[in-house]
Amino acid sequence: MRLFILILGVLYLRSSVVAGQPQPPAKRALIIAIGNYPRSSGWLTINAQNDVMLVQTALRKQGFQDIKLLQDQDADRVGIVNALRDLILRSQKGDKIVIHFSSHGQQISDNNNDEADSFDEAIVCYGAPQQAEGRFATYNGDQHLRDEDLGRMMDELRKKLGSDGDVLLLVDACHSGTITRGSTAKIRGHARPLHLTGSRPNRHPNPSHAFLYRKPVSQEGMAPYVAISAASARESNSECWAGKMPVGSLSYAFNQALNRPRPAESYRGLFARIQSTMKQKVPGQTPQIEGDYDRRLFGGQVVEQKEYLTVKEVGDNRLELEINSGQLSGTFDSTKVVICQAGTADPKTAAVLATGTVVRSDLYSATIKLNKPVIGANPANYWVFVTEHSLGDVAVTIMLDSLKSPALRQQVQTELQLNRLVRFSGPVDLYARSDDEGRQVRFYHADGTQLDAAVSVSQLSGLSTQVQRYAQSQFLQRFNFNGNPSVQFDARLIPLRSDAKTSADTASSSARWLVGSLLGFVAEKTPAEANKKDRAALLFSNKGAVTLYYNVIDIMPNGSVGVIFPDPNDPNDQPENYRVNPGETKLAFPYIRFAPPYGKETFKIFATTEPVDLRQVVGRPRGTSASRGSMKLLERLYDNTNSMTRLGMGTRGSSTGTFPDDANIATQNYEFLILQDRSSNSPNE
Secondary structure: OHHHHHHHHHHHHHHHHHHHOOOOOOEEEEEEEOOOOOHHHOOOOOOHHHHHHHHHHHHHHOOOOEEEEEEHHHHOHHHHHHHHHHHHHHOOOOOEEEEEEEOOEEEEEOOOOOOOOOEEEEEEOOOOOOOOOHHHOOOOOOOEEEHHHHHHHHHHHHHHHOOOOEEEEEEEOOOOOOOOOOOOOOEOOOOOOEOOOOOOOOOOOOOOOOOOOOOOOOOOOOOOEEEEEOOOOOOOOEEEEEOOEEEEHHHHHHHHHHHOOOOOOEHHHHHHHHHHHHHHHOOOOOOEEEEOOOOEHHHHOOOOOOOOEEEEEEOOOOOEEEEOOOHHHOOOOOOEEEEEEOOOOOHHHOOOOEEEEEEEEOOOOEEEEEOOOOOOOOHHHEEEEEEEEEOOEOOEEEEOOOOOOHHHHHHHHHHHOOOOOEEOOOOOOEEEEEOOOOOEEEEEEOOOOEOOOOEEHHHOHHHHHHHHHHHHHHHHHHOOOEOOOOOOEEEEEEEEOOOOOOOOOEOOHHHHHHHOOOOOOOOOOOOEEEEOOOEEEEEEEEOOOOOEEEEEEEEOOOOOEEEEEOOOOOOOOOHHHHEEOOOOEEEOOOOEEOOOOOEEEEEEEEEEOOOOOHHHOOOOOOOOOOOOHHHHHHHHHHHHHHHHOOOOOOOOOOEOOEEEOOOOEEEEEEEEEEEOOOOOOOOOO
């Protein structure tokens, strides 16, 4: 009996010690979604319930298990305050916390004279009226959650978490605005502020810029925080579409960004991607960020999501999948893939359901042949991960119908048939035309621009040379690779004055015509334009967490390929000169001068994690190097296109090979037109 009592005592002591020990930091979230406001309040319903799934899905992928939801009638002011206090009570030192509001937002008369414009920003809780009118004529604001009330609870939470904790606040609501975008989009908020009885200031509301938690002056011992709002205070926050489902624009953008976080990403980086998505969905709306955003997301505790492709349809025998990615997205025949369960973060650490190869691809979709059937027919159950990228088909389709002379047409066809790259059916790449006398033949692009110089009928073998060069340039132009998420960069051209001496001597009034084209042509639908007298410098920004080196090649209108950086005319210009550290932005010098040949030109930027020198690749004899790493991969890329475009060496419709999915290489294209003439009022004339 004594032994039994002793054992019980020891077990009790052990359990007491364990219970008294601090628990490891957790990831917790509180989602507050109010969409079905009572009609008597004057507020229209919004689709906040659809935001819940988006936010929950994104957070669960990041390891958030403790996710509480407060919705509609449960989310009156008392319910919200109690939920926040419960979150504070459950939280421990070092926890990572996300609080998300999907609701209406509004400005309300200041109740303690601490606002310069006499208005507080507020969350519209369930039951809070839109205006102090009618039955709410004596309303005192006690059903709104003011910024200062939220701020006090946030301070309490941050003190509880300590300096190792982390707080992210998101508000998918608007607070004051006059712009309504889209006749069918629902607006989350109201442009008209709420004037309480006896408190009608003469000043027009002039909010800071959003409903954002304002950090206290002293933050010692408190968790850092970031607050993101869907719109600036003078804008309305419109809903957008996720497929056929109306959702909050910030909730959608947060879901898209957090589904595929990047290694060592900062909150600033996350916000940049949120901005990019919202610009597409709600153009002109300006999301806002405040707080300590130059630090790692969730304190560095991020689950990296590998890039994946979605399945459009499962074949009847479940041995084929059709995916929502095609040639325009870089998915070509012979691409190698693995199939995993939807929601898989990394196929290298998860169960692989099947492997496959792309056997057919068009512009927008592709068909995968599997090594074994998948279990079910629901396409939403599967994600496709690329393991080896195919480098695509280098064949060139040529139309000869524009050659008026049947004899000349037959002569050209006979010559080109010797080149296995050439096809005469399918989507046309090049048109062959002759002069009026039938003495010369030249190729034209589909847009009517000339490919290269005319070839004499007595020297038609020159056409094959042009085809080979064109095939290689087109392949290099469409080769876009961003397999390793650590390699993140942005490059753009900065226009220079005509008398510029260095790349620091950048755009001025004499180059304003370029600012609207070269600086903005990434987002433009039509190519930028440049004249042979114009100059520009390359601005390279490293947005990732690893050091990058860059090379730039020039794909010219006539199909020729040359190196821009490192300087091909300076053997002392080393690849190490084009090093950019994480977070750094650098201008490359010497400047770039635009010159003939005229027509569509492409600068392709290659970024790598080790110094490479494409001057050793472009134009060198094959088989003369034994490089390793990224350089070897780029050599193989160029050599494959060389071999496939040599007369008689290729196979019609063949692929140029495959590229590993985790290569430390990323690419970016800039396309522009080199113009032969420009109007006389040009500033550089």
